[in-house]
Amino acid sequence: MPERIALNETHVITLKRAARLRFDKARSIHTLLAPERVVVLNETSVMILEALDGRPLGQIIDAFAAKFAAPRALIATDVVTMLQDFTDKGYLEAK
Amino acid sequence: MDDHAPSQRALLGAAKDRSYGLPLAVLAELTHRCPLQCPYCSNPINLERASREMTTQEWCNAMDQMADLGVLQIHFSGGEPCIRKDLEDLVAHATKVGLYANLITSGVMMTRDRMMALADAGLAHVQVSIQGARAGTSDRIGGFKNGLPKKLETARWTKEAGLALTINAVMHRQNLDELPEIVDLAVDMRAERIEVANVQYYGWALKNRQALMPTFEQLKQTTAFVEAARVRLKGILSIDYVIPDYYAKRPKQCMGGWGRQFFNISPSGNVLPCHAAETITHLHFDSLKDHSLEWIWHNSQAMNCYRGTDWMPEPCKSCAFKEIDFGGCRCQAFALAQDAAATDPACMKSAHHKEIFETAMMESAHGTDTLIYRNFSTTARDAEHAPVGLSAALSSQALARDGAPEMASPQTVKGADPTT
Numbered sequence: 001m002p003e004r005i006a007l008n009e010t011h012v013i014t015l016k017r018a019a020r021l022r023f024d025k026a027r028s029i030h031t032l033l034a035p036e037r038v039v040v041l042n043e044t045s046v047m048i049l050e051a052l053d054g055r056p057l058g059q060i061i062d063a064f065a066a067k068f069a070a071p072r073a074l075i076a077t078d079v080v081t082m083l084q085d086f087t088d089k090g091y092l093e094a095k
Numbered sequence: 096m097d098d099h100a101p102s103q104r105a106l107l108g109a110a111k112d113r114s115y116g117l118p119l120a121v122l123a124e125l126t127h128r129c130p131l132q133c134p135y136c137s138n139p140i141n142l143e144r145a146s147r148e149m150t151t152q153e154w155c156n157a158m159d160q161m162a163d164l165g166v167l168q169i170h171f172s173g174g175e176p177c178i179r180k181d182l183e184d185l186v187a188h189a190t191k192v193g194l195y196a197n198l199i200t201s202g203v204m205m206t207r208d209r210m211m212a213l214a215d216a217g218l219a220h221v222q223v224s225i226q227g228a229r230a231g232t233s234d235r236i237g238g239f240k241n242g243l244p245k246k247l248e249t250a251r252w253t254k255e256a257g258l259a260l261t262i263n264a265v266m267h268r269q270n271l272d273e274l275p276e277i278v279d280l281a282v283d284m285r286a287e288r289i290e291v292a293n294v295q296y297y298g299w300a301l302k303n304r305q306a307l308m309p310t311f312e313q314l315k316q317t318t319a320f321v322e323a324a325r326v327r328l329k330g331i332l333s334i335d336y337v338i339p340d341y342y343a344k345r346p347k348q349c350m351g352g353w354g355r356q357f358f359n360i361s362p363s364g365n366v367l368p369c370h371a372a373e374t375i376t377h378l379h380f381d382s383l384k385d386h387s388l389e390w391i392w393h394n395s396q397a398m399n400c401y402r403g404t405d406w407m408p409e410p411c412k413s414c415a416f417k418e419i420d421f422g423g424c425r426c427q428a429f430a431l432a433q434d435a436a437a438t439d440p441a442c443m444k445s446a447h448h449k450e451i452f453e454t455a456m457m458e459s460a461h462g463t464d465t466l467i468y469r470n471f472s473t474t475a476r477d478a479e480h481a482p483v484g485l486s487a488a489l490s491s492q493a494l495a496r497d498g499a500p501e502m503a504s505p506q507t508v509k510g511a512d513p514t515t
Contacts, residue, residue, distance in 0.1 A: 002282070002285060002331050003330075003331070004329060004330030004331055005330065016257075016259065017214075017219065017257045017258060017259075018219045018220050018258055018259030018287075019259075020195060020219065022167070022193065022195075024165070024167060026117055026163075026164070026165030027117065027165060031167065033167060033168060033195040033219070034220075034259070035197065035219070035220040035259045035261055035287065035288060036197075036220075036261070036288070036335075038119055038120075038167050038168065087330070088329065088330040089333065090259070090287035090288070090333060
């Protein structure tokens with residue numbers, strides 16, 4: 001039986017083959033296309049998804065905290081909340 | 096980020112002067128040919144013959160136009176889309192023009208090599224239908240022998256190819272008791288999603304309503320099961336649930352609103368607001384053989400007939416939900432109230448609401464278990480046969496309305512609402 005993945009900062013997260021980022025020219029919006037779903041992404045979500053480049057999650061959070069000069073804990077909460085939601089919805093893989 | 100009004104507006108595109116925007120998704124019925132004969136098939140009673148099907152080039156032209164118009168997802172369906180020898184080419188073309196490609200299949204004609212070729216062509220998602228968890232039920236409902244092992248193999252190949260897998264479980268009185276086993280199968284197959292979709296009664300399903308309508312008790316048990324399974328399987332299997340709307344209090348938001356974000360293309364190239372729209376006999380449908388897709392989307396009589404809210408009579412016109420459910424389903428209004436502009440009888444504000452609830456209660460308790468199978472010979476034999484009328488199905492025995500379910504009606508029908 002498969003189990004739900006609870007993300008932690010050691011996870012390397014990638015988009016599944018069936019989840020595809022696409023800029024929709026007709027509407028001028030960023031979307032994540034997934035089975036039976038079109039998710040409209042805001043700029044923050046696009047930035048987080050585009051940062052999934054093979055680094056462990058902790059390093060990605062470090063980079064955001066440095067870039068935005070914001071409290072790391074605050075950034076970590078936002079990033080993990082969004083990625084956990086997308087993982088639960090089946091858009092992401094975590095190893 | 097999703098679910099909210101601004102993103103809904105963004106998805107529909109900037110259209111301040113219109114009640115509708117740009118289409119999000121297309122159901123492409125590549126063929127009406129199918130080895131299965133499911134008695135609730137969503138294809139029209141008058142199936143289109145192979146000789147009328149669009150060619151590879153015509154479908155590719157259609158996909159070019161879809162991409163230009165703003166369509167984001169294409170659902171390759173049928174009949175059985177694997178019957179088309181050019182399926183790989185069509186998927187490759189969809190990928191090339193940026194359409195997210197989904198395959199809706201019975202799974203009985205797939206090979207491993209073909210699945211890998213489809214994945215290489217850019218296919219993202221496969222939906223495999225399941226008629227029952229047990230071989231006997233599967234064979235009987237599908238009218239096809241030994242289909243279940245083939246379906247499960249197709250499901251395995253889908254995951255092996257790295258694609259998303261949805262199990263489409265079409266549910267009715269004859270198989271609802273197998274739902275827990277079907278959900279177990281979906282988990283075993285490592286599907287991400289299952290659609291537990293009770294039959295909606297149009298076309299073939301309306302012909303077979305007496306045999307398919309679940310009992311009220313079955314529906315209550317199913318709803319309780321689904322609610323518990325959603326909690327138990329969070330993050331493992333996501334469950335979309337559609338109830339039979341005869342037992343609902345409010346109508347479904349059919350197709351996300353008529354001609355608002357979705358259309359269907361028939362094998363011969365007719366563009367329809369939904370797959371059942373041909374049941375409404377006074378509509379005129381335009382074909383891609385005669386007009387551009389963009390022209391049809393904005394100008395077709397069938398597309399414009401029930402768009403927005405201006406066409407609505409009372410009680411819809413002054414209803415607070417009119418821009419939530421868009422008046423429910425026009426095909427159902429036509430089938431059950433003989434008027435496609437009438438309030439959907441699934442709505443408790445419809446004069447027919449009590450009648451259809453009682454019909455469902457009675458037919459589920461006393462209806463036949465004999466199935467009329469969907470195939471080309473039934474089409475020919477029954478071409479003149481009118482659907483089962485409400486009055487004919489009702490006995491003088493009045494059933495109490497006590498215990499009407501307090502449950503939401505389905506917000507989506509299959510393929511209808513791809514937005515989250």
